Amino acid sequence: MSKPTPISGFPEWTPAQRMIEQYVLDRIRSTFELYGFAPLETRAVEPLDQLLRKGETSKEVYVIRRLQGDPEGAAGDDALGLHFDLTVPFARYVLENAGKLQFPFRRYQIQKVWRGERPQEGRYREFLQADIDIVDRDTLAPHHEAEMPLVIGDALRALPIPPVRIQVNNRKICEGFYRGIGLTDPEATLRAVDKLDKIGPAGVTELLATTAGASEAQAKACLALAEISAPDASFADAVRALGVSDPLLDEGVAELTAVVETAAAHSPGLCVADLRIARGLDYYTGTVYETQMIGYERFGSICSGGRYDNLASAGTIRFPGVGISIGVTRLLGLLFGAEALTVSRSVPTCVVVAVTSEELRGASNRVAEALRSRGVPTEVSPSAAKFGKQIRYAQRRGIPYVWFPGAEGAPDEVKDIRSGDQVVAAAWEWTPPRADLTPLVS
Numbered sequence: 001m002s003k004p005t006p007i008s009g010f011p012e013w014t015p016a017q018r019m020i021e022q023y024v025l026d027r028i029r030s031t032f033e034l035y036g037f038a039p040l041e042t043r044a045v046e047p048l049d050q051l052l053r054k055g056e057t058s059k060e061v062y063v064i065r066r067l068q069g070d071p072e073g074a075a076g077d078d079a080l081g082l083h084f085d086l087t088v089p090f091a092r093y094v095l096e097n098a099g100k101l102q103f104p105f106r107r108y109q110i111q112k113v114w115r116g117e118r119p120q121e122g123r124y125r126e127f128l129q130a131d132i133d134i135v136d137r138d139t140l141a142p143h144h145e146a147e148m149p150l151v152i153g154d155a156l157r158a159l160p161i162p163p164v165r166i167q168v169n170n171r172k173i174c175e176g177f178y179r180g181i182g183l184t185d186p187e188a189t190l191r192a193v194d195k196l197d198k199i200g201p202a203g204v205t206e207l208l209a210t211t212a213g214a215s216e217a218q219a220k221a222c223l224a225l226a227e228i229s230a231p232d233a234s235f236a237d238a239v240r241a242l243g244v245s246d247p248l249l250d251e252g253v254a255e256l257t258a259v260v261e262t263a264a265a266h267s268p269g270l271c272v273a274d275l276r277i278a279r280g281l282d283y284y285t286g287t288v289y290e291t292q293m294i295g296y297e298r299f300g301s302i303c304s305g306g307r308y309d310n311l312a313s314a315g316t317i318r319f320p321g322v323g324i325s326i327g328v329t330r331l332l333g334l335l336f337g338a339e340a341l342t343v344s345r346s347v348p349t350c351v352v353v354a355v356t357s358e359e360l361r362g363a364s365n366r367v368a369e370a371l372r373s374r375g376v377p378t379e380v381s382p383s384a385a386k387f388g389k390q391i392r393y394a395q396r397r398g399i400p401y402v403w404f405p406g407a408e409g410a411p412d413e414v415k416d417i418r419s420g421d422q423v424v425a426a427a428w429e430w431t432p433p434r435a436d437l438t439p440l441v442s
Contacts, residue, residue: 009117009125011333016346021128021332023343023441024159025110028130028326031155032108035147037132040107042089045080051088060084062114082114086131087283087323091312094135094319104136104144110328122299122334130155131305133323135312140320142255145287145307146262148324152291152303153263153270155326160442161335164303166263167274167290170256171306173239174225174278176249181221187282188212193226194278226276232264233257235273252286259287285309289324293334302331344440345398348377350432351414352394353403355384363405367412370427371403376437378403391417400436403427 006012013021029039051061061081083089086109094101110130117123132151134144149166156164174193175186183189192207199207201223208214208222221242228238236253256273263271279288286307293302305324312319335341351371353364364380371378381390387404394402394417403425406412414430415422 009119009123011124011126011329013332013336014346016343017332017336019343019346019348019439020341020441021328023439024328024332025128025130027158028155028328029108029110031151031158032130032132034154035106035132035151037106037108037151040090040093040109041111042083042086042093042109044082044112046083046089046092048079048081050092051081051083060116062116084115085113086111086129086325087133087308087311090131090133090323091319091321094312094321095314098137098314098317098319104134104140106132106134108132121337122330124329124333127327127329130326130328131323132325133321135319135321138318138320140307140309140322142258142286143262145255145322146259148287148289148305148322149259149263149271150266152289152324152326153267156291156303157267160341161331162293162295162340164291164293165269166271166303167277167292168256168259168263168271168287169273169275169277170252170259170287171278171284172248172252172286173256173275174252176246176252177225177239177242177244178222180244180246180249181218183212183214183218183222185212189214189222190278193222193276196223196226196276228275229272231260231269231272233260233273235260235275239275255287279304279306283308283311287322293331296334296338299330299334302327302334342442344442345400347397347399348439349379349397349399350376350437351378351401351403352390352399353378353380353405354387354390355381356405356407358384360384360405364403367403367405367427371430374428374431376432391415401432 045064048061048063061084063081090109094105108131110128112126112128114126117125119125149168152166174190178186178189189208189212192204192211195207196204204223205219208219214222224242228235230238236257239253260271260273277288277290284306288306289304290301291303303324303326307322309318309320311321353368355361355364368378368380381393391402400416400418402415402417404413404415411424412426413422414425
């Protein structure tokens with residue numbers, strides 16, 4: 001059999017990297033639960049018509065067939081695709097289970113998603129997301145939009161990663177401003193401005209003219225709005241200084257002011273009002289978020305989301321919500337590529353119990369059982385080689401301790417193979433230092 005060729009865009013971490021990933025997930029999950037979000041997992045597939053109904057293109061969706069040998073392919077109820085984010089399946093779940101849920105419904109969801117993108121550093125075809133959403137029936141209080149950055153700030157601050165900055169905007173500001181200057185297609189205007197970082201002011205000006213019918217003066221006003229950025233509520237003064245008036249604009253300014261001020265009270269410097277942030281998805285209607293790691297800004301956002309009022313509805317009943325998603329694989333991929341995350345050992349094992357002889361392996365197994373019963377990760381040496389070889393086995397794997405069962409009634413001893421210290425110990429009472437019990441991520 002020839003050596004397999006890796007499939008690009010489908011990362012497979014080493015065991016050490018996987019331990020780092022699990023460490024990260026545990027802390028994210030812990031923070032989400034501290035804020036009262038309940039866990040949820042949805043199926044991996046959704047009907048194609050549902051996946052494609054909110055502005056996504058078919059090029060991003062992986063289509064699956066009901067059976068490998070089905071010559072006709074998928075059709076009707078069998079026309080399924082792997083979900084490309086967790087928002088669409090969550091919206092479907094809310095509609096299907098609305099009678100069983102208590103609103104406002106707070107959920108977190110940590111799952112893999114699939115997206116047919118061109119793989120590159122920090123961007124994958126299969127990746128892990130960690131989402132939170134708050135959904136209510138008919139109306140959702142705006143203070144939930146101010147809560148999102150607090151949760152994400154605490155979750156990311158608990159990780160051994162560079163500091164982050166959450167950029168926030170409000171779609172109502174943009175839409176109200178565009179209407180206030182006479183543009184009749186706010187969505188086309190927003191899509192053009194969203195490309196500012198990619199094509200620059202001249203490119204956006206041209207795009208505004210061709211797709212939104214903007215005059216040179218209107219395009220200049222749109223760019224002036226996009227240039228506004230402030231770490232506090234002073235952004236509102238800069239918006240008013242542009243001299244545009246519209247009720248929706250005023251509403252958006254008030255909501256964004258609340259988000260920025262709430263974040264500043266909780267964690268100064270966490271949030272920045274940045275009015276060029278638009279978010280490409282069509283269903284956002286209020287506050288939008290993008291998050292950058294300091295020092296990794298060129299790679300774009302590692303955590304994003306926003307307010308949506310029209311994603312889920314059943315007849316006359318709407319379920320507005322607000323959500324934000326951490327791109328866990330994206331975040332880790334960037335840091336792994338920069339060798340910016342390490343783990344103190346490549347296995348969970350804290351202690352290797354040496355084997356004096358194969359005939360006495362049972363004694364070593366009993367020591368291991370006693371240590372495991374007290375929460376000490378332990379394995380038994382794979383062979384009854386000379387003790388020096390068994391110690392080297394532990395050293396190669398970064399395991400800090402080797403346990404030597406006592407022979408002929410002699411007490412057991414445990415050796416810290418880093419320092420060379422060796423002491424008498426009993427498996428039912430010895431405990432390693434807390435820093436050695438599990439691998440440390442840094």
